[in-house]
Amino acid sequence: MLERFFQNVLVALPKGLYTTLKHSWRKPVTVQYPEEKLTLPARARWRHHLRRWDNGLERCIGCALCAAVCPADAIYVEAGENTEGARFSPGERYGKIYEINMIRCIFCGFCQEACPTEAIVLGKVYEFVSYGRDGFIYTKDMLLEPPLDNSKRGQG
Amino acid sequence: MSMAETLVIVLVKCVALLVLLLTGFAYMTWVERKVVARIQVRYGPNRVGPFGLMQPVADGLKLLFKEDIMPAQADRLTYILAPAISLIVALMAFAVITIGPAVNIFGREVTLNLADVNVGVLYVLAMASMGVYGIILGGWSTNNKYSFLGGLRSAAQVISYELSLGLSLVGVLLITGSLRPLDIVQAQGGYWLGFVPRWFVFLQPVGAALFMICAIADVNRAPFDLPEADTELVAGYHTDYSSIKFALFFMAEYVNMITMSALTVTLFFGGWQGPILPPALWFSLKVLVFLFCFVWLRATLPRLRYDRLMGLGWKVLLPLALANVFVTALAMALKEMYF
Numbered sequence: 001m002l003e004r005f006f007q008n009v010l011v012a013l014p015k016g017l018y019t020t021l022k023h024s025w026r027k028p029v030t031v032q033y034p035e036e037k038l039t040l041p042a043r044a045r046w047r048h049h050l051r052r053w054d055n056g057l058e059r060c061i062g063c064a065l066c067a068a069v070c071p072a073d074a075i076y077v078e079a080g081e082n083t084e085g086a087r088f089s090p091g092e093r094y095g096k097i098y099e100i101n102m103i104r105c106i107f108c109g110f111c112q113e114a115c116p117t118e119a120i121v122l123g124k125v126y127e128f129v130s131y132g133r134d135g136f137i138y139t140k141d142m143l144l145e146p147p148l149d150n151s152k153r154g155q156g
Numbered sequence: 157m158s159m160a161e162t163l164v165i166v167l168v169k170c171v172a173l174l175v176l177l178l179t180g181f182a183y184m185t186w187v188e189r190k191v192v193a194r195i196q197v198r199y200g201p202n203r204v205g206p207f208g209l210m211q212p213v214a215d216g217l218k219l220l221f222k223e224d225i226m227p228a229q230a231d232r233l234t235y236i237l238a239p240a241i242s243l244i245v246a247l248m249a250f251a252v253i254t255i256g257p258a259v260n261i262f263g264r265e266v267t268l269n270l271a272d273v274n275v276g277v278l279y280v281l282a283m284a285s286m287g288v289y290g291i292i293l294g295g296w297s298t299n300n301k302y303s304f305l306g307g308l309r310s311a312a313q314v315i316s317y318e319l320s321l322g323l324s325l326v327g328v329l330l331i332t333g334s335l336r337p338l339d340i341v342q343a344q345g346g347y348w349l350g351f352v353p354r355w356f357v358f359l360q361p362v363g364a365a366l367f368m369i370c371a372i373a374d375v376n377r378a379p380f381d382l383p384e385a386d387t388e389l390v391a392g393y394h395t396d397y398s399s400i401k402f403a404l405f406f407m408a409e410y411v412n413m414i415t416m417s418a419l420t421v422t423l424f425f426g427g428w429q430g431p432i433l434p435p436a437l438w439f440s441l442k443v444l445v446f447l448f449c450f451v452w453l454r455a456t457l458p459r460l461r462y463d464r465l466m467g468l469g470w471k472v473l474l475p476l477a478l479a480n481v482f483v484t485a486l487a488m489a490l491k492e493m494y495f
Binding site for chain 2 (some may be wrong): 001005013020030
């Protein structure tokens with residue numbers, strides 16, 4: 001017992017103390033989040049964007065394949081008919097209502113794969129903040145990328 | 157010196173000591189969090205104020221305004237008394253610690269301690285063991301098995317380590333022949349060979365080591381923090397304490413740490429004596445070194461198993477302390493006979 005005590009106190013203890021002291025000189029590994037941010041991996045999947053064609057028309061055609069493939073049932077799409085007066089997308093129909101519930105979404109990216117026009121893509125914005133659950137239902141105007149040129153956008 | 161003057165001086169000293177100890181406690185929590193964080197390669201508190209220096213203030217306010225919950229089956233009186241006992245005893249223990257030689261303020265001799273007791277060291281030890289009452293009563297009054305176990309462990313631990321703690325400083329007392337902190341510090345004045353300070357740690361290395369180990373056990377700090385072993389007892393004796401009552405237990409632990417560091421400095425490291433700097437500053441610096449050691453040890457060592465704790469206390473520390481007393485006494489006797 002005594003022998004082990006001396007072994008511990010005279011050999012093991014200084015060794016341990018030296019190790020901890022050595023670590024205290026290292027630069028902390030903590031990322032100071034709001035000021036400092038980690039670089040995301042190249043293929044990170046985060047918040048969705050609804051993209052436009054080069055001429056400013058929406059890519060989404062309201063086919064709801066994304067909603068169908070969604071394993072979390074997070075997407076709700078309602079299609080509308082394009083008319084001569086109000087044209088949103090090149091084809092017959094466009095996504096009139098497009099909502100994603102970000103609390104349900106698991107960011108699997110299936111919607112992106114299913115989309116025939118590559119309208120929905122998962123981007124690099126990962127900061128979802130809201131005071132209530134309502135704030136996590138992202139509507140079309142939140143998801144849609146800003147129009148490239150307002151004059152080419154249909155009225156409506 | 158008239159009665160009124162004495163009273164004023166004592167009151168001023170009381171307030172100063174209270175402010176000093178409570179600020180010391182507050183910033184000790186900051187130091188601990190910072191040091192442990194750096195050892196774990198983290199930053200520690202750095203959000204509230206520069207370097208997180210306002211963190212203790214924020215924590216204190218938070219604890220004050222938290223809901224104070226009392227368990228329904230708790231023994232009300234003891235439940236309220238226990239944290240108060242802990243803190244009062246912890247604060248009282250510091251009263252005899254002398255942080256410097258007597259100074260002259262407005263032509264009046266003022267000692268830098270609250271009470272110049274001629275059995276000061278004994279008094280500190282007595283108060284340190286009284287502190288366990290707070291813990292036992294706290295553990296018992298909540299009627300919760302984990303708290304109770306924590307309290308029991310604390311009692312067993314303090315009894316086991318108090319013995320060695322008391323014996324480990326007998327060597328110093330034999331050499332100085334006094335229990336008065338002032339005398340003990342003054343006996344360590346001067347240098348050997350012109351540069352080695354005549355600190356008792358060089359005369360009593362075993363005593364000093366034993367004293368420091370037992371001091372850690374006595375204030376329930378890691379690796380001897382069995383009474384609040386969070387992995388097995390939730391939080392030990394203060395599991396069912398919340399809000400300011402919990403804060404009082406917390407304060408008591410840190411104030412005890414400061415007292416024990418101050419006692420170590422007084423007994424073994426020459427007290428306030430040192431070159432150039434003013435005495436009180438030397439004392440504070442030395443105390444800070446030992447406070448840092450408390451934190452450093454906590455960040456380094458895992459908690460002892462309970463049977464190992466008892467084995468260490470009774471089979472290792474106690475025999476060593478007794479042997480130390482014997483050897484010191486023998487040396488003193490031989491010195492008296494032949495020199």
